[in-house]
Amino acid sequence: MKELLNTQKSYIQYLNDIENLFQGDNFDFNLLKQLKDQIYEQELLLPIIGAFSAGKSSLLNKFLGRDVLPVGIAPETELATELRYGVNEHILAIRLNGTEEKFDISDFDVIKMRSAEFSHLKLYLNNEYLKAVAPFVVVDMPGFGSSLENHNKAINYYLPRGAHFVVVVSVEEGNITRSMLRQLQELQNLERNFMVLVSKVNLRAEHQVNEVLDLVSEQLQISFSNDYQVLPVGESSEEQFREILAKVEPEKIFKDIFIKHLKDLTFDILGKINIAKSAMSNSHDDNERVIQDLSSGMQRIEEKRNRLIEDLQDRYSERVVNNCVEHVGRKLSDNIDELLVAIKNNSDLNQTIIEIVRLSFADKLKSEIGELSGDIIEEFNIELRSLNTLMTNYAGSEWVDDLSEKIKGKIEATNSLLTKLSETFSTKTDSGKVFKTIATVLAITTGTLAPLIELVIVFLPEIVGFFGKQQQQREIKNKIQSEIIPSIKRELRKELPKVINEQLNQMIENISESFETDLSQKREVIKQMQKERDEKLHNIEEEINKLNAIEKSIISLSENTIYA
Template sequence: MECVSVYKKKFRKLKEIQEKYGIDTAETDKIIAGIDTYRVNTPVVGNFSTGKSSMINAIIGKALLSVDITPETAVPTEIYYGNNKVYQYDKNAVIERKIEELPLKGLTVQTTDLVKIEYDNEFLKEIKTVNIVDLPGFDTSFELHNRAIDQYLPNSLAYLLVVSSDEPVLKESISDFLKELKVYNMPVYVVITKSSRLDDDELEECKKLLKKLVGKIVERDDVKVACVDSYGKVNVDELKDILREIQGQTGKIFINKYSKALRAASMYTEVYLVERIDKACLSTSRLEQEQEKVEKKMNEISVDIDKEKNNFSRQAKVCINTIRERIKGDLEATLPTISAMLENGTDITDKINSVVRRSVRIGINTEFEPKLKKYVEHISEMITIEFPENDIIINNVNATLKNNVVDEITKTALPVILAGVGLVLTPFAAVIGGMVGVVADVIHNISNNKKKQKEVDKAARTIIDEVTEQTIISIESEINKYIDGINQKIERDVLKQKAILEKSLSDIKIDISIEENNRSRDIESLEQDLKVIREFRNDNLVQED
């Protein structure tokens, strides 16, 4: 993409200006390093044995992925354009493998978390900013549903839902997953595998049915459906066109991401340059007064922020209690269903997972996020320092907090907290499974139907109480961790602001000793650099609006 080289050039120019004035370039260096590896995810999801891995092999034209897998060996795999390298992410180490070893054999989900494949391939090069993610079937375990959302959604443009032609139905796990994608307004493409098993008329009916079913759940009438078969048997142009379409959208996402990063990264440099120019004519004694003013104001801000933190901490506890009641109420509403499933010996983990995630999602959206946003906005107002000589600082601090923190909160709070909840529910699934077995043994020995129902309901309530408490413990922990992260960011912003103001005042003192002619040239250079920085600060604003 042309935009990659354009933004590399902009960030390198920013770094050049920062180095010129001794401004820290660590953040800029990190952004530059990440530009070349920028990719958006395209997770491939569906039930087990629908032919997801075979489909990806067909796209690439080479059998990189193993197709004879079981739920125990179904390790998530990422595939993208690169230099023919394979990385195996085990529990305790990252192992580099050779491309010739593919497809990998002997991996298990107990020992390996993820495999990444960089492959030099003509089509992958064509979609080089797309990261195809082969996820195990949802019907293997409920935590894969959680992972598909929590880990990959924040940096995804679309999902590919794979459905086998011999079973063109949407099971409850897939329906629940699609409902969650709808909340995030995430596009879904449907891919029918093993399509050669149907004749043309049957295949057309299958496409219409899936388009209707998926469209109804995600509330879109533009759901696209493509058809493929296993490697080497059919044309995969339809699917390739979908991936090309996704690739075409990555440019806009890239520009929005890096223009925002450019505006944020250049903010403190702008403050520094404006301060240098505005205060160039002040005396040494006046500069010392300004320095004292900065120190005093920053100390006052720190005290005010601590008070606001304590106030918000109390509000967060109220949110957590409200979410607790929502989770318990929603689970209790399903008591008849859970009791019936227990009585029949049916696995209830998927059902409980679905209810809990929905309750947490609504609770976070309606209770926590609005208060968190207001908290950050209050902090923003506190940090607005009124320097009579330089009102731009006020605007800059506000813009930084609102762009860098508030936006980040609304996009990441829910996935981060849900991910933590998922980690707690995963081991608890074994406990639920054990209770199902105990219930089965108990009711087997009870002939009286009323007593049997009483025992089943008792077990269901015990599960609801345990799940509620475990989930709330997790939510409280994750919310507190998230708040700590936000607070640390605010503190870093305050410290950066203080440091850049102190540096500008210190450098102006040095300027005072320079002869008048040289000082004029320095100011002219400052103004030229400020012009460039202000272009960066306004980068892509019109297009985003």
């Protein structure tokens, strides 16, 4: 039987208790059951990230107590590898289309030759340490410095799914590189927590190690204004790493994932109870008028949605495209000295540009869509204000504004690229939309821009080979400013309109659907209560008392579980 965290057990019991309170009543519990399933199934992915040769795989081999992960393989063949407990040891290689192929654990060389076929691996080992860290699933990520394709396959899949990240920095590097800081900025944008391990500390004297630890801590404080754990690991890293995993606090992470949604669900259920009580108390004619009013409101929402989508291009899309493109251009210009260093040191200029574009584009797109979502929610809000008069006796005088705020919070979570499968009240099929923004950003920066950048770099003058002279440095800088950056901006302007339209269209659909769903649920509760009222006309007071008792019990349960 699957081992559950105490928090998982508590939340599942809480939802079971609520469901049991309504035995024999016709309340819709689909959302509750979906959330309960998601709580039970939730895993906590723990990606281990760092530069190629930072010592991630060696560290994990020591943690496992055996040399099973390949060490020192070519960066271009590196794939993200999930370490999972299983009695029957094997590897599942996951293809890009989601299908799987099974291998023996000795077949890493075979997989390496076919790495382009797969997105990631699942390595099942009969290992007590992996069993002990459940529900954490440790993931050995491709190093920064791996092929752009493999690196971005891993980023695409694990960045939105990772629950907590462990960042490995070799003491030999001496600090966190600018490239790594950008990766950490993406984690912070996703509100993912992380810790930093300084590896191979046995290769340096104690005072040198302490200097590196202090410098890394200072970099994190300056970049993120936050105190992150920075811990050393050396030869005895197997015990240290196990102790470090114990500090990650899975119970807290699990609570952070689900607590808001449990509160939202509880609030919705209590709201339905109040509507049910009002429907029982009010006359048949009043109920019918509100039912008609809610139907009219749903029609107005649909009409408003259609008008907004028709006006999408003129009102929103062009502005968002232009703001995103100009923001990316400014960020590239701001980092032009780093691009020069990449050329001078013969490092990967392509990768550096891609990182800057991806981070700046994602950040600006999030900001733009977040701002627009507030405006669009307000437009739907205005459409519903006329319903306030009749609905006040059922849902309170501020119900439209309360609904708008709830939808705004939901949209903000999606737009900040935070939402995981477990954090939505949708089905697994629908929740695939949640990752669309992340996939879109990565597709544009890797699939569209990477070939373009490679082509533009070809046209850099041969003076790159004579980088020592100041004049040549200025000329290269001018080439980047006048050729590479404008080419990237031109390509973005060609590719972004369709993508932005899709994003904004989906946002409008999500907002309108949220309003329509809420109105529909209110309408159905009133219809059901009206039916029961007509059937139990002589027992209305008894039914209302029953609902009052359920309400009181739910409040008590919530105080002891989600508000404790």
